[in-house]
Amino acid sequence: MSKVKVGVIGCGSISKYRHIPEYANNEQVEIVAVCDVIEERVNEFAEQYEAKAYTSYEELLANDEIDAVSVCLPNALHAPVSIAALQAGKHVLCEKPMATSKEEGEAMIAAAKESGKKLMIGHNQRFVPSHQKAREMIANGELGKIYSFRTAFGHGGPERWSVDGKDSWFFRKEDAFIGAMGDLGVHKTDVIRYVLGEEMTEVGAFVETGAKENSDVDDNAVCVLKTESGIIGTLAASWSYVPKEDNSTIIYGEKGIIRLEDDPVNSMVVQYKTGEVVKYELGGIQTNESGGQTSSQVIDHFVDAIINDTEPLITGEEGLKSLEVVLAALESSDTKKITSL
Template sequence: MEGKLRVAIIGVGQIAKVGHIPGFRKAGAEITAACDVSPESAKQVCETFGIPRAHTDWKEMLDTGGFDAVSICTPSVHHCTMAVESARRGYHVLVEKPMATSLEECDRMIGAAREHRVILMISHNQRFIPAHRKAREIISSGTLGAPLLVQTAFGHGGPEKWSPTGQWYFDPQQAKLGVMADLGYHKLDLVQWLLGQDITGVSAFMGTFQKDTPLEDTAAGILTFSGGAIGTIVASWAYAADWENSVTVRCANGVVMIPEHDPFTVVVRRDLPGGGKEEVTHRIVSEDSSGWFGSTGAFAEAVRKGLPSPVTGEEGKKVMAVLLGAYDSASTGKVHRLG
């Protein structure tokens, strides 16, 4: 495409304000419209960021046009309908995770994007965190040998602690699924991407300990992978006085560790031939602590240059299959097999 990329935002909550809007700005895109069910929120965000048009009806905004792409930052129950309707009107689509609430919805989104020849990207922003990208580079080089065990955790005190409108995460009518779909989804994608292996089995356990919701606020699981590795995952909104966003990959000849509070550091330890050990700390210079700059930037570049989606709908569906398998396992008490 020629000229500046124009983007419209659907849903102006905290993720839009701290992630998508600044990310598109940094990528050189122009945000021409924003929509929210709250007139006050839509107006405030448009005034704060200098966005020309505020809407409360997303379909009306789509019909009015004046943009090339849509960024969907709403509760997940709306993702499918909004993505499909956007694609039908010829808009490229970036949609927040989780991609949808069912595999059937994923198929509808993928089909609409394919039929109308638009880019559909799922916002797997943790792939773009600098430390994660460096870790993948190290693991895929093979210098540490085959990955054997991955351990990952993502936890904090709950969405209401960082988002003024975070209570919707506890509402089954809007979120449908709990912390495994919120935080665990990130890690289910990340570990597959880091290892270059698909998850083939999941055994999960879930509970609600602190939040006033029928949805789970804490989940843990054991994973098996197509390349023979195994792993563990923890996702929680019940971390008191703490938060964690960590991953450790133990390979045949060494270990790759990302400290729990540092998105710019990767620690590598390996055995040396003939005995002894070596530790190397990689520090990355970046301002993209959450990966949103990288995610929105990659989407913007793909639209401008006509490149493939940086994170396809098929990749999002693959994560959804594992996620739903985790809920099935927690419900039945059995291992859920995939593939």
């Protein structure tokens, strides 16, 4: 097959550090177009990657040469632009959270079905080696019955990472819809569903704004989750973990505990009930710190799915299930009640 011709819509940090360089490193891809409303920004990428610059995504989507697009825009634009791209006959890799409501997510899934094109959501944590290994061990019954878990994703906030710093869209409700829960929490709802191999059935949550000034979105959330088989656990998402990132998950089972991304050297540590401890150096998780840039594998997986006509690991349906846990957390926080899924 000839190369997959790709357009990237939105040239912020996620494009700069993940999508564009990872497409450029994939020999089966040609980046033919880049799009951003800020002309200066898009021209810089267009020049660097010898691609055509667009300031309108509609014009980019009208280019018949393009096979696939990455949607790397503020959260509120994920669904409308993804749907327009699918209707224009493009495969779509959309950043997380896929949408701002269940209805939007369902409309994206419907558009993918109607167009016969791939829709993948960029939940990179499924590709982290320790998460894949833990999923395998739990499925094999190596930990026996799983009782509980705790998972967290927190750092000092998007101002250090976003191309616009403190003026980032991340802090504006109209653009972002949700804050830390959309930025970080949805990664953890996805990874806990993936690792445990179970769906969540009940959510209780406190979703608060208090750490950031000039922001009308949440920056600290703590959720209590229950799965279909009765496993209970906590999920924290925060923009107030100031010194360094925490991206760890601990799973408590009958025969032992799995610690994931909790130790700086060993990405997975298994502490058995017998006293035995097994440490795995599997290669770390991607971080937003400089020098922490290993490939996310998301782009390569998306490209493979297009070339081999296979189902991507994180379909629209999977992305929506992870989003629904976040939406349930918001509802719980608003109503001060446990939300059933």
